[in-house]
Amino acid sequence: MKLQVIPVTEYRQNCAVLWCEATREAAVVDPGGEIDKILELVADEGLHLTRILLTHARADHAAATAALVRRCRLQVAGPHPDDLFWIRRLPADAAAMGLPVADMFTPDRWLGQGDTLDLGELTIEVRHCPGHTPGHVVFFNRAGRIALVGDVLFKGSIGRTDLPGGDRAQLIRSIRENLFPLGDDMRFLPGHGPMSTFGEERRSNLFVADRLFA
Numbered sequence: 001m002k003l004q005v006i007p008v009t010e011y012r013q014n015c016a017v018l019w020c021e022a023t024r025e026a027a028v029v030d031p032g033g034e035i036d037k038i039l040e041l042v043a044d045e046g047l048h049l050t051r052i053l054l055t056h057a058r059a060d061h062a063a064a065t066a067a068l069v070r071r072c073r074l075q076v077a078g079p080h081p082d083d084l085f086w087i088r089r090l091p092a093d094a095a096a097m098g099l100p101v102a103d104m105f106t107p108d109r110w111l112g113q114g115d116t117l118d119l120g121e122l123t124i125e126v127r128h129c130p131g132h133t134p135g136h137v138v139f140f141n142r143a144g145r146i147a148l149v150g151d152v153l154f155k156g157s158i159g160r161t162d163l164p165g166g167d168r169a170q171l172i173r174s175i176r177e178n179l180f181p182l183g184d185d186m187r188f189l190p191g192h193g194p195m196s197t198f199g200e201e202r203r204s205n206l207f208v209a210d211r212l213f214a
Helices: 035-045 065-072 081-096 166-181 198-204
Strands: 003-010 015-018 025-029 048-053 075-077 117-118 123-128 136-142 146-150 188-191
Touching: 003 035, 015 035, 015 188, 025 035, 025 117, 035 065, 048 065, 048 117, 123 166, 136 166, 146 166, 166 198
Parallel strands: 025 048, 048 075, 146 188
Antiparallel strands: 003 015, 015 025, 117 123, 123 136, 136 146
């Protein structure tokens, strides 16, 4: 699996394009904005973009979804149905955050714990990880040892839980019980900031390190 990170909007949200090297089939994960930048990468790499994957529906991660669907006729997978209220808030939230006009949309497929998606010859697995938002999901490729975790976990930190539907205890359970068991060597791309590994966060993260739960 190949992955290219494209920071978008003033929030420097880690939008990502991932693709199967054998088939060149690609998906864009969390298109928060700057569609032209995303499509320039797709064209430069000679990719066949087929779908959008959404970890959650906060505006900085999903504001460009409807526009990208209209432009490229893509399928939308995710998030979990518990984020429907965030999709309904998109127009107002995008305006409040200073993002371009954002329209609501209906995913072609809602996702939940244990679901899988095919991308060319790749298998993308899904974990439902609520706490930042109720319908937050995480995508990972077991063979490639990489996860896209949105705003659940960051290098040295965790997602905020003061938003509607946020729950700190639930978020910590999602990380420790649903992500860390995937393996210390699993690299992850957060919604903002640099990559890390689950092993590093188990050792040093000030919120979810193993020593805090011994």
